[in-house]
Amino acid sequence: MADPRSYRPATGDIPINPGVYRFRDEVGRVIYVGKAKVLRSRLNSYFANPAGLNAKTHTMVHTATSVEWTVVGSEMEALQLEYTWIKEYHPRFNIVFRDDKSYPYLAVTMGEKYPRAQVMRGDKRKDTKYFGPFYPAKAIRETLDTLLRVFPVRSCSMGVFKRAESSGRPCLLGYIDKCAAPCVGRITEDDHKKLAADLCQFMGGEGTKFIKELEAKMVEAVGRLEYEQAARYRDDVAALRRVFERNAVVLAENTEADIFAVHEDELEASVQVFHVRNGRIRGQRGWVVEKVEDVTAPEFIEHLLTQVYGEAAGDDRIPREVLVPVLPENVEEVGRWLHERRGSAVSLRVPQRGDKATLAETVRENAEQSLRLHKSRRSGDLTTRSASLQELQDALGLPVPLLRIECYDVSHVQGTNVVASMVVVEDGLPKKSDYRKFSITGEAARDDTASMYDVISRRFKNYLEEMADTAPVISGEIDIADAAEKLPARRFAYPPSLVIVDGGPPQVSAATRALTDLGIDDIYVVGLAKRLEELWLPDDEFPVILPRASNALYLVQRIRDEAHRFAITFHRKKRSVSMTTSLLDTIDGLGPTKREAMRKHFGSMKKMRAATIEELMAVPGIGPVLAATVFDALAASTPGAPAVNMTTGEVLD
Missing domain, CATH: 3.40.1440.10 (GIY-YIG endonuclease)
Structure with a gap:
């Protein structure tokens, strides 16, 4: 480097x-x-x-x-x-939204002699009406196929049209009544243009009118006992209703907006956008990107908007409103840039309340589900998991398959409330029943290496003790089922193939020393350092660098992040209990039993501080006088609260 x-x-x-x-x-x-x-x-x-x-x-x-x-x-x-x-x-350290295809539209070429309905991308053409955007393209193709049943507008290319015209035979769509076949004169030019205009009117939001007309025709056909014709009208109504439901109004009918949402973790981010036109959701689009670039949320949104709208221009591609979860870093410049691209004003803002905020929350839920699905597909696919484990084994040069991996992480705040976590992965999947938490006290809490030595020693000392206490079961001497019932619970008896510690050479050295002191030499140790995401092996001068796009790197990062999450959760819980205990210990009249009752009733210091005197009195054993004392003590301990004389109630300077 x-x-x-x-x-x-x-x-x-x-x-x-x-x-x-x-x-x-x-x-x-x-x-x-x-x-x-x-x-x-x-x-x-x-x-x-x-x-x-x-x-x-x-x-x-x-x-x-x-x-x-x-x-x-x-x-x-x-x-x-x-x-x-x-x-x-396409710089490798920039976030690039690679799925930035042009939007598909339903286009009707009203400028042609016989207008054509088609799905179209790219620049807009003169005398062509566009509806959309729609995403994915499959959705609008299915919609067009349904609409041709009621509005059999020509949808073929000019070459197909001319061949049918010269041969005097329509194409397949003409035979199945999904084209009015103007190529062979089944419909006049004016009538075909009116049919295309009706299609445009329906897509413009006036579907109720056509549905009512077809329903009236169906009733008339039944009155004339023309049941086959009535059945065709019935099916046409059902087809239009399906299309109309897809285009249900979710906002005011004059709303044109793109609504963005982002859900992210430390490694990846999921983006979703709903395209709302005329108050209807016309399309949905999403990306999952790797966070190769360290950016804040406002910077991320700025990158997103510039790439999504960078190749778009005009009021048909960029809506009047762009709604985002947070405003971009340079909101004024981005707003002016969108104004220039559109050719008119663009409202760039964060929805705060009402229907738009509700729809934005729906978009966010889609982004969250998309990221969860993306990760489950990567981790849940057996082939991918097997390849990841094999790739990691080969990269580390280990002679044994990685059937079980344990990862350890230490968490604390300036040396206080030191805890550690152990998470377990078997066959590439987490085994949460084997997760363990460790509280670290005394000399072992002085630094991360001492804490790591303590945790590894405790875990594998338990492993050795359980192995020694477990007598082998010999068939014929004792009933195996009875022996299994008499065996103690074996919580640590299954050793891992690989131990991952969160950290670099110091943490790896501490873990290796702990195993050596216990006489264990058949368990391999590796450290994952966050600085460069490199893997450190014991006594190796240089780390193992896995390719950024490798599944093995993704696997160890996911395991490390899970260990970190588990440790942080335990640390926060322990710190909250510690803070609660230390404060409640100072309140006169509040003994151990009542302190425990307070903790069980409220669950957190935040809820205690927010409680009224009446709510405090709901705790068993807390009377009016003691509740008032506790209330005053909690109020005085609230960060930023003014100092109060507990006797007179006077606010002190």
């Missing part, structure tokens, strides 16, 4: 203007594109303290070997140039 100091530009050489910068690797490829209001301060942030950068940015500046910049006249120009370069270079 390159040393950032080797290519750091002199501070005085970097301009203080707005601009766009590019990092390049040793072969000249652009690996990151960024923009800045002040180029000097932004670029200096990469080089001032590289060790203090987050893992992904640290990797980027150590992969790069040069940096260059272009000064622009305004932040608006920087926004446009950044988008252009990201589309041109």
Whole structure:
């Protein structure tokens, strides 16, 4: 890896203007594109303290070997140039929404002699009416196929039309009554144009009119005893109702909006957008992207909008409203940029209440479900799991298959309330029944390495004791079923193939030393460091670097993140109980029994502080006088609360 100091530009050489910068690797490829209001301060942030950068940015500046910049006249120009370069270079450390296809529309070519209905992408054409956008394209194709039953407008290409015209025989759609067959004169030019206009009117939102007309015709046919014709009208009504239900109104009929939502974790982000036109959801679109670039939520939204609308133009592609979960970092510049792309004003805002906020929550739920489904598919696929485990085994050079993996993580706040977690993965899937939590006290809590040594020692000491206490069952001497019932619960008796510790060489050394002190030499240890997501083996000078897109890296990251989540949850619970206990201990008249009753009744310090005197009196053993004392003590301990004289009630300075 390159040393950032080797290519750091002199501070005085970097301009203080707005601009766009590019990092390049040793072969000249652009690996990151960024923009800045002040180029000097932004670029200096990469080089001032590289060790203090987050893992992904640290990797980027150590992969790069040069940096260059272009000064622009305004932040608006920087926004446009950044988008252009990201589309041109596809930098590996930028978030790129790769599924940015053009939107499919239902188009009716009213400018032609015989208008044609078709699904169309790309630039709009003159004298053509468009409805949409729709996503996926399959949805609008199915809708068009249904509509042709009632509005049999020509849908064939000009070549097919001319061949049918010259031969005097219509195509298949003409024979199955899904085309009025103007090519062979079954319908006049004017009548066919009226049919196309009716289709446009229906797609414009006036479906009720046509449904009522067909229902009236169906009643008339029944009155004339023409039951076959009535059945055809009945099926036509059902077809229009299906299409009409797909286009149900969810907002006011003049609403044109794109509603975005994002759900993310440490590794990936899921984005969903609902396209609302004329108050109806015309389409839905989604992406799941890897978070290769460390960005805030506002920066992420800015990247999203520039890439989604970068190739769109006109009021038909960019709606009047763009609703987002958080406003982008440069909201004014992005707003002006959208205004220019659309050609008229665009309202860029966060919905706060009402129907739009409700629909935005629905979009967010879709994003959350999409990310969950994406992860379950990756982790749930047997072939992928097997390949991930085999890839990890090969990368680490281990001679045994990784049937069981245990991961350990230590959590604390400045050395207080130190805890650790153990999570278990068997055959690539979590086994939550084997998860364990550890409280660490005394000398073992002095630092992370001592804590890791303590946890590994305790876990595998239990393993050795349980193995020693378990007598072998010999068939013929004792009934095996009876022996199994008499065996103690074996909580730690199944050893792992691999132990993963959260950390680098110090944590790996501590875990290895703990196993060696117990006489265990057949369990392998590896550390996963967050800095560069590298794997450290015992006594190895250099780490193992897995490819960023490898399933093995995804597997160990997922295991590490699960251990971190489990440890953090336990730490927060323990800290909350500790804080509650320490405060309640100081209140006169509140003994151990009543303190425990308070904790069970409210569950958290936050709920205790929010309780009224009447609610405190609901706790068994708490009377009016003691409730008032507890209420005053909790109020005085609330962060930011003024100091109060408990006797007089006077607020102190």
